[in-house]
Each structure stands twice: as C-alpha cells, then as structure tokens.
C-alpha cells in the first residue's frame with residue numbers, strides 16, 4: 047500500500063481520497079478480454095463499463111467447493127441482482143467483491159476479482175481499504191448500539207477519513223439514505239429506537255458515509271415489511287445515480303423491479319465427483335432474464351417450477 051500508479055487515478059476513486067492503490071493493475075486485462083469477447087460474439091448483453099469483473103472465481107469453505115468458475119461483470123451505476131435457490135452461492139459471490147469472505151477462517155478464494163482493473167486479492171491490497179470503497183448492507187439491520195449520529199460517523203472516524211465537517215458528512219449521508227428528515231431532530235438518540243426500515247436506511251447511510259463507489263446489499267429487505275421495502279427500493283433507484291449496486295435477493299419481483307441486470311445461479315452436480323456446487327447459469331439484462339431467458343433452468347426458476 048505505498049506506490050500510486052497512474053491507473054489508480056482513474057475511476058477507482060483513488061484520486062478523490064488520495065489513497066494508495068489497492069491492487070496490482072494488469073490482471074484485469076485477461077478478464078476484460080474475455081468480457082469483450084463475450085460481447086463481440088453476440089452472446090448475453092454484458093455491461094459496457096464494468097466496475098468489477100470476476101474471472102474463474104471459485105470459493106471453497108474447507109474442502110467444500112461452494113461456487114465454481116463464476117465469470118461475471120458488474121456495470122457502473124447499474125443495479126445487478128444475484129438470484130437463485132438457497133445455497134447456490136449468491137452471498138458467497140457477493141462477499142468476494144469486498145473480501146468479506148476473508149473474515150471466514152475456512153474460506154478460500156481462487157480466480158480473479160478485478161475492481162476498476164485492479165485485483166482486489168493482490169498481495170499489497172489492504173482489505174480495510176477495499177471495504178471502505180465497497181460498502182455493504184446486510185440482511186438484518188445491524189446498527190451499532192450508539193447514537194444515530196455516531197453510527198454514521200463511525201466509518202469515517204475509524205478509517206481516518208479527512209473530513210472538513212463531520213456534521214455536514216453525517217447530514218449528507220443521512221440525506222442520501224432518505225432518512226435525514228425523519229431523524230434530524232434526534233441525532234443523539236440511540237439508533238436502536240428506530241423502526242426496522244429506518245434502521246436499514248441508517249445502515250445504508252453508514253455504508254455511504256465512507257464515500258464508497260459500490261454498495262453491496264445482501265437481502266436488504268428480507269426483514270422489512272412491504273412499506274419499508276418499497277422505501278428501500280425507491281432509495282436504491284436514487285442511489286444508482288451515484289453508486290454501483292449489487293443486490294442479493296430471494297424476491298424475484300424485487301429483482302425484476304429494481305435491477306438493470308440479473309445473474310441467475312443454481313446448484314449443480316460436478317461431473318467428476320457428483321459433488322454439489324454453486325454455478326452461474328445465466329447473466330443478462332433483467333428484462334431478458336425475466337421475459338425470454340436463454341436457459342431452461344432460468345425459465346424453470348423464474349416461473350416457479352423449480353427452487
């Protein structure tokens with residue numbers, strides 16, 4: 047985490063914070079070629095401007111091969127939905143995008159995850175820096191048992207972000223998460239006093255307070271009622287203007303409503319061993335996946351015949 051290359055000055059957001067780079071450039075090129083080759087061959091429509099490209103991504107938990115050979119790209123300022131039956135590896139793939147799997151002692155990741163052209167698993171990469179730029183919101187709202195203000199200020203403080211005015215930053219993050227009007231008069235109150243939906247928006251404010259350019263969401267609405275869910279979906283549509291979003295959801299209507307592209311995963315048997323493993327079946331524009339999927343397994347799943 048010392049040198050800063052020219053490439054780092056581009057879209058990774060590094061120039062904005064003058065942070066050192068988080069990965070070695072170059073390995074992206076192979077994945078990028080694959081990506082363009084797929085487009086040129088007239089296959090599925092892939093994002094023209096990817097923030098992430100995964101190349102032969104494999105994840106193991108101990109000896110268990112959880113996901114196999116995932117090649118995916120995630121478009122800038124797009125919402126990409128990861129869908130599929132339970133256990134197909136959606137959350138595992140999501141966690142690879144900001145190295146959250148590092149926190150699981152048995153997890154091992156193979157293949158490449160390029161982020162703006164840098165391998166986030168490169169030797170000199172600081173995972174903390176990765177997670178600052180690639181924020182995450184979890185299934186269950188998980189505010190810290192602190193004040194609303196301190197929840198939002200937490201990330202900038204612990205990562206040592208240079209901030210002119212913390213008050214302004216907190217207001218801007220809460221505004222970005224569509225929560226400011228509801229909490230501006232009780233910023234010192236404990237966050238646990240908020241409703242579930244408000245808590246989840248607070249978690250989104252906490253995630254965007256460190257000025258990431260990607261927000262990963264792991265079933266962010268599964269613990270919320272329909273009205274709170276609708277608010278989060280509306281918020282996602284707004285956030286898309288400023289961030290790249292990847293969402294894992296069990297709710298196919300939600301994927302169809304909010305996302306630009308959808309990746310459908312399923313559990314398959316490996317031909318060599320018969321072991322079960324998660325695999326990407328189809329990735330395309332969301333309208334294509336839901337209106338005329340290319341793969342029978344996708345069609346069976348979205349029509350409710352399987353999973």
Ligand SMILES: Nc1ncnc2c1ncn2[C@@H]1O[C@H](COP(=O)(O)OP(=O)(O)OP(=O)(O)O)[C@@H](O)[C@H]1O
Pocket residue numbers: 107110112130131132133134135136137138139150152324
């Ligand atoms: N920490 C872990 N240790 C061991 N195995 C794990 C771990 N996390 C996930 N797995 C296994 O890896 C596979 C993929 O799990 P993952 O949670 O990524 O799937 P998912 O599609 O997100 O599932 P769900 O929709 O049920 O949340 C499953 O077989 C799961 O049991």
